[in-house]
Amino acid sequence: MGLVVQKYGGSSVADAEGIKRVAKRIVEAKKNGHQVVVVVSAMGDTTDELIDLAEQVSPMPTGREFDMLLTAGERISMALLAMAIKNLGHEAQSFTGSQAGVITDSVHNKARIIDVTPGRIRTALDEGNIAIVAGFQGVSQDKKDITTLGRGGSDTTAVALAAALDAEVCEIYTDVDGVFTADPRVVKKARKIDWISFEDMLELAASGSKVLLHRCVEYARRYNIPIHVRSSFSGLQGTWVSSEPLVRKQQQGEQKVEQAIISGVAHDTSEAKVTVVGVPDKPGEAAAIFRAIADAQLNIDMVVQNVSAASTGLTDISFTLPKTDGHKAIGSLEKAKAAIGFDSLRYDDQIGKISLVGAGMKTNPGVTASFFEALSDAGVNIELISTSEIRISVVTRADDVPEAVRAVHSAFGLDSESDEAVVYGGTGR
Amino acid sequence: MGLVVQKYGGSSVADAEGIKRVAKRIVEAKKNGHQVVVVVSAMGDTTDELIDLAEQVSPMPTGREFDMLLTAGERISMALLAMAIKNLGHEAQSFTGSQAGVITDSVHNKARIIDVTPGRIRTALDEGNIAIVAGFQGVSQDKKDITTLGRGGSDTTAVALAAALDAEVCEIYTDVDGVFTADPRVVKKARKIDWISFEDMLELAASGSKVLLHRCVEYARRYNIPIHVRSSFSGLQGTWVSSEPLVRKQQQGEQKVEQAIISGVAHDTSEAKVTVVGVPDKPGEAAAIFRAIADAQLNIDMVVQNVSAASTGLTDISFTLPKTDGHKAIGSLEKAKAAIGFDSLRYDDQIGKISLVGAGMKTNPGVTASFFEALSDAGVNIELISTSEIRISVVTRADDVPEAVRAVHSAFGLDSESDEAVVYGGTGR
CATH class of the missing domain: 3.40.1160.10 (Acetylglutamate kinase-like)
Structure with missing residues (x-):
């Protein structure tokens, strides 16, 4: 022992x-x-x-x-x-x-x-x-x-x-x-x-x-x-x-080795989304934005950038971070606005994030498809998407989160036969 | 500064x-x-x-x-x-x-x-x-x-x-x-x-x-x-x-240099009195008693022994100590009874101690006399007396303490013109 x-x-x-x-x-x-x-x-x-x-x-x-x-x-x-x-x-x-x-x-x-x-x-x-x-x-x-x-x-x-x-x-x-x-x-x-x-x-x-x-x-x-x-x-x-x-x-033991093994579904409604609108699509712009955020000692979570519209040469960059840091992020970016040269900022704290986590996801394209289908069937609109080797996350309206989590949990066969979960009290530190 | x-x-x-x-x-x-x-x-x-x-x-x-x-x-x-x-x-x-x-x-x-x-x-x-x-x-x-x-x-x-x-x-x-x-x-x-x-x-x-x-x-x-x-x-x-x-x-400045300077009157009702009755009046007896007390890690305060009655060759020894230690003291002495050879123990926790403190007391015999007169006038009986260079203490019934303190305070001219004392609250540690 x-x-x-x-x-x-x-x-x-x-x-x-x-x-x-x-x-x-x-x-x-x-x-x-x-x-x-x-x-x-x-x-x-x-x-x-x-x-x-x-x-x-x-x-x-x-x-x-x-x-x-x-x-x-x-x-x-x-x-x-x-x-x-x-x-x-x-x-x-x-x-x-x-x-x-x-x-x-x-x-x-x-x-x-x-x-x-x-x-x-x-x-x-x-x-x-x-x-x-x-x-x-x-x-x-x-x-x-x-x-x-x-x-x-x-x-x-x-x-x-x-x-x-x-x-x-x-x-x-x-x-x-x-x-x-x-x-x-x-x-x-x-x-x-x-x-x-x-x-x-x-x-x-x-x-x-x-x-x-x-x-x-x-x-x-x-x-x-x-x-x-x-x-x-x-x-x-x-x-x-x-x-x-x-x-x-x-x-x-029952799973086939090459099959995706889903661990679970997590969600988070403590974040806000910041979108930097009209960023010139040229090298160094993203770096300037996130340097401004880092200098304010703020941790960010997801970062998403789409291809720019060819006609304008401008793109939008979105990121999420804890709501509690939202005003600091906006402040830092406003200060750096002239140097970075974007059009405007949008701030949204009514968002939620749903993530599916599990090994072998990347090599099983069906996982991503099933995930989106489950959300679609539940009538949940997707605002941002971000993936890693073993995780796929989406941002939705905060109100949609509970329904979205239940739909995904069920779609991936995670539901137990009974309602077994027991919660005893608050949490410590 | x-x-x-x-x-x-x-x-x-x-x-x-x-x-x-x-x-x-x-x-x-x-x-x-x-x-x-x-x-x-x-x-x-x-x-x-x-x-x-x-x-x-x-x-x-x-x-x-x-x-x-x-x-x-x-x-x-x-x-x-x-x-x-x-x-x-x-x-x-x-x-x-x-x-x-x-x-x-x-x-x-x-x-x-x-x-x-x-x-x-x-x-x-x-x-x-x-x-x-x-x-x-x-x-x-x-x-x-x-x-x-x-x-x-x-x-x-x-x-x-x-x-x-x-x-x-x-x-x-x-x-x-x-x-x-x-x-x-x-x-x-x-x-x-x-x-x-x-x-x-x-x-x-x-x-x-x-x-x-x-x-x-x-x-x-x-x-x-x-x-x-x-x-x-x-x-x-x-x-x-x-x-x-x-x-x-x-x-x-107003006092004559050789005159006793009385600082104040203190009292204490937190003590108990233990009397060891019938102690053989020979060397080593008091030592044996207080060794037993010391071995129990108890602090004692006053110790008084009178001359022994010639007819019996026995004497009584009294001491005071915190009430909270009383039972321990009795226990220790009972255990050592055979070795010490006393007759019996008396325990009394209804006592109080009044002390007059001040420099020059010893060389001013009037102080002791005035002290006892004040107590006598107040109808307070004295049970034990103990003195030092700058202090005289007596043990009385606990009930007599407030009256005794006031009598002594007044007799030595310590009373102020007005009731100036102010007490604000409890005490810390």
């Missing part, structure tokens, strides 16, 4: 009862002979309450102090969890991100992990302890200041520790039973995925699936750490994310 | 409004040309809420994790305070006890400071920052674990930092206007003391005055750091505690 890293989100440790329930689960793993490292998020709404306090004293809470404030949340949950485990007769020690050796850069509120030096964790494990580590936080390499890792930070902490400690598996406990073929709140017949490759999971995450964040999956793939996403409430087997299935599933 | 250390208790930073008010006061000191280091306690009831959570997950929260939990409280208040200061246009950085260089022993929940290495604080000050430091916490020298300093910990942090940074003064902001000649809740005519010596303040603290704890005053005396106790609400001059009055007060 090897080393296991378990991560519990805020909804799993929302109150004293939750903490005691999680403590029992951790002790089970220890009793089964594992060395156990636990990464824990702040309890339930703690983070929101701290943010609320910060806004009361300062309209613009700044990076360093904001991180110092927020990290109090995990300090509370990890200490309580260690106490609860001790109360079950097992030894446990809690460690801050800094004590656990999570070294980051100095970008407060969204620091990136540079290195993990878990010497104290290793010692605690060797002495027979269960190690509890604060998720979401680290310490900056240069200034030794407390940092936080931003969205999905605790999952990333867990995977990073699993990599540094050469863990057998990183178990991500959440409030759903695993990764589903579609969002169970939209598709009642969504099916839990037993196994999914890192690549497909990355595409799902990039396409709007919220169970695992892109960043955490990317880290796991780089260090080849299998992730097991599962519910802290049900105790069922969840979804394995790894380079190869650890156990060959019947589902895959 | 030199360096000032300011300490704010939990009642001063109970909510966002309190934090903003304190921030303004800090900025004032900075504007007046001081370098400012601020030590802050946890907000209002935070610590109690954390303790409550701990008790929900574990009936016996253990040292290391309990400290990790509690220190989250200061992390929150200090980060918010730094944000509030920045919002007023001044630079501030917050530091945990560990970051501030507060090095302690490894006794969790009541660690003692071994060393203070405030390198990061000095750097922050040199760069023009206001430094905000978490009170009540440190890091253990050997294991690098987070520790807490126990009761009065934040005051001790403040004085320790003031000593290490060679501060001009350590300002302790609280919810009363300073140290009074008696507890204003008991004596309406209690007077604020403008200046008091370390020695008298130590005796007052040891005798039940709660404004400053003994430990903090002791630290300040050792390093000769003047303390200014004052209200964070009123902004008035408070009480200076130092080796010599910084400004000669009229009050002292």
Whole structure:
């Protein structure tokens, strides 16, 4: 039996009862002979309450102090969890991100992990302890200041520790039973995925699936750490994310090797579409547009350009990005308008994106055709199309998204016999 | 203008409004040309809420994790305070006890400071920052674990930092206007003391005055750091505690040099009295009794032994100690009964202690006489008497304490013309 890293989100440790329930689960793993490292998020709404306090004293809470404030949340949950485990007769020690050796850069509120030096964790494990580590936080390499890792930070902490400690598996406990073929709140017949490759999971995450964040999956793939996403409430087997299935599933066994294997349908209504109208169709124009966006520190998602109308020599370039960054993007482009030389900007935040993800898509032309047919049959109009090796995405009206997702899910035979999906509560960080 | 250390208790930073008010006061000191280091306690009831959570997950929260939990409280208040200061246009950085260089022993929940290495604080000050430091916490020298300093910990942090940074003064902001000649809740005519010596303040603290704890005053005396106790609400001059009055007060000027200078009357109803009855009057008996108490890690206060009755060769030994330790003391003595060879134990938790503190008492026999006369006139019976160079204490029935304190206060001319004492709220840690 090897080393296991378990991560519990805020909804799993929302109150004293939750903490005691999680403590029992951790002790089970220890009793089964594992060395156990636990990464824990702040309890339930703690983070929101701290943010609320910060806004009361300062309209613009700044990076360093904001991180110092927020990290109090995990300090509370990890200490309580260690106490609860001790109360079950097992030894446990809690460690801050800094004590656990999570070294980051100095970008407060969204620091990136540079290195993990878990010497104290290793010692605690060797002495027979269960190690509890604060998720979401680290310490900056240069200034030794407390940092936080931003969205999905605790999952990333867990995977990073699993990599540094050469863990057998990183178990991500959440409030759903695993990764589903579609969002169970939209598709009642969504099916839990037993196994999914890192690549497909990355595409799902990039396409709007919220169970695992892109960043955490990317880290796991780089260090080849299998992730097991599962519910802290049900105790069922969840979804394995790894380079190869650890156990060959019947589902895959039945498929012909060359056939496309569809992992699932993801959707995202958090983005807006910007169209730059009347761009001169000559080298350097696209570069100028996206340099302006990059200089504003904005991440974009899809980029689409059609062939230009021969008569005008002008083309349109569209891209999508998080709605929250929309006004910054428009501002940056307006400023650069003269230099770039386009006609006008169009902004639309009533869009949605539907993506089909699966291996072998490119070599199965039928997939694309079936995808469009399904949307057409559902009366959904397509505004943008973008494809990759293992994904096809379209942008539609936001209102059309639920119907479109259900239609595609059904068309690709993903519907389960029963309505099996269960959702337990909110999500942590 | 030199360096000032300011300490704010939990009642001063109970909510966002309190934090903003304190921030303004800090900025004032900075504007007046001081370098400012601020030590802050946890907000209002935070610590109690954390303790409550701990008790929900574990009936016996253990040292290391309990400290990790509690220190989250200061992390929150200090980060918010730094944000509030920045919002007023001044630079501030917050530091945990560990970051501030507060090095302690490894006794969790009541660690003692071994060393203070405030390198990061000095750097922050040199760069023009206001430094905000978490009170009540440190890091253990050997294991690098987070520790807490126990009761009065934040005051001790403040004085320790003031000593290490060679501060001009350590300002302790609280919810009363300073140290009074008696507890204003008991004596309406209690007077604020403008200046008091370390020695008298130590005796007052040891005798039940709660404004400053003994430990903090002791630290300040050792390093000769003047303390200014004052209200964070009123902004008035408070009480200076130092080796010599910084400004000669009229009050002292009027006194004859050889006359006793009474500082005040303190009382304490938190103690119980244990009487060991029928102790053989021979060498080693008292030692055996107090070794048994010491082995149980109990601190005792007064110890009184009368001459033995010649006929029996037996004597009684009485001592007082905190009520909360009473059952432990009885248990320890019962266990050692055979070895020590006493007859029986008597336990009484309905007692109170009244102490008169002031320099020059010993050489003014009238003081003791006047003290006893005042109690007698008030109809108060005396059960135990104990004296030091600058203090005389008696134990009475708990019910008699308020009347006794008022009688003594009046008899020594301490009553003010008006009812000037103001109490603003609860007290922090």
